[in-house]
Amino acid sequence: xxxxxxxxxxxxxxxxxxxxxxxxxxxxxxxxxxxxxxxxxxxxxxxxxxxxxxxxxxxxxxxxxxxxxxxxxxxxxxxxxxxxxxxxxxxxxxxxxxxxxxxxxxxxxxxxxxxxxxxxxxxxxxxxxxxxxxxxxxxxxxxxxxxxxxxxxxxxxxxxxxxxxxxxxxxxxxxxxxxxxxxxxxxxxxxxxxxxxxxxxxxxxxxxxxx
Numbered sequence: 001x002x003x004x005x006x007x008x009x010x011x012x013x014x015x016x017x018x019x020x021x022x023x024x025x026x027x028x029x030x031x032x033x034x035x036x037x038x039x040x041x042x043x044x045x046x047x048x049x050x051x052x053x054x055x056x057x058x059x060x061x062x063x064x065x066x067x068x069x070x071x072x073x074x075x076x077x078x079x080x081x082x083x084x085x086x087x088x089x090x091x092x093x094x095x096x097x098x099x100x101x102x103x104x105x106x107x108x109x110x111x112x113x114x115x116x117x118x119x120x121x122x123x124x125x126x127x128x129x130x131x132x133x134x135x136x137x138x139x140x141x142x143x144x145x146x147x148x149x150x151x152x153x154x155x156x157x158x159x160x161x162x163x164x165x166x167x168x169x170x171x172x173x174x175x176x177x178x179x180x181x182x183x184x185x186x187x188x189x190x191x192x193x194x195x196x197x198x199x200x201x202x203x204x205x206x207x208x209x210x211x
Contacts, residue, residue: 012041012048013079017059021070026052034099045095046087054080090138090184094159107161109138112186116207120188124162129193132202136160139185147171154181156201158189167191167199180206 009015015038019029032038033048041048048055058080064071089108097103112118113136120136137158144154151171158165167189169181186207191199 009041011079012038012043012051012082013055013058014074015041016052016055017062017072017074020056020059021063021072026056031099034095036096036104043082044085044087045092046085047082050085051080051082054082088184090140090159094140103161109136109160109186112136112138112207118188122162123158123160123165126165126193126199130195132190132192134188134190135165136186136188137165139181139183139187140164141183142181151175152178154178156181156187158187165191165199167201169201169204173201173204177204177206 009018016029029052030049033045033052036045038048039045043051058077062072062074062076064073064076089111093103093105093107096105118136120134123135123137126133126135135158137160139156140159141157142154143156144152146152153171153174154169156167156169158167169177174181188205188207189201190203191201193199
């Protein structure tokens with residue numbers, strides 16, 4: 001069935017096919033997904049992101065070239081089946097910020113603060129500070145490192161609704177919490193902020209989402 005480009009998008013595949021016809025590239029479509037522009041299409045963002053390559057193959061197959069124009073026939077071939085993906089609120093929030101430069105929807109840490117009645121200062125408040133500070137955030141990444149003495153430590157990137165902090169977890173503290181230091185875990189922490197702005201954890205407590 002042929003139809004004009006001016007109608008509302010009927011599905012994710014419709015969106016991709018029409019954008020391919022006007023030469024919108026993959027990175028731009030990923031940005032639309034991450035920013036939440038396609039949330040009205042009844043698929044979660046991770047499902048659409050993971051299915052984009054298949055959708056683009058479909059979009060290429062339904063193009064009909066008529067002179068200098070491209071017409072779409074979405075019934076020319078069968079639509080692929082999207083594999084439903086489980087979406088992490090933390091990843092969704094982080095990608096949204098990358099696409100827009102800010103959080104349009106509530107940051108998961110903000111939701112957890114309200115749920116658990118946590119009033120620790122924001123990560124943004126650490127800027128320019130020295131000495132000890134407390135905070136709360138979600139772990140975005142964990143990078144382990146072996147010291148020259150052979151002990152394992154870690155560098156943790158924690159994020160909240162205001163920013164990110166890179167925190168060094170020294171060997172003794174790392175040994176106590178190694179199995180719990182994973183992406184997506186919520187963490188309350190007390191750090192020492194050095195003159196150069198680097199942070200060393202003095203205390204950490206990993207919170208489960210059900211707490």
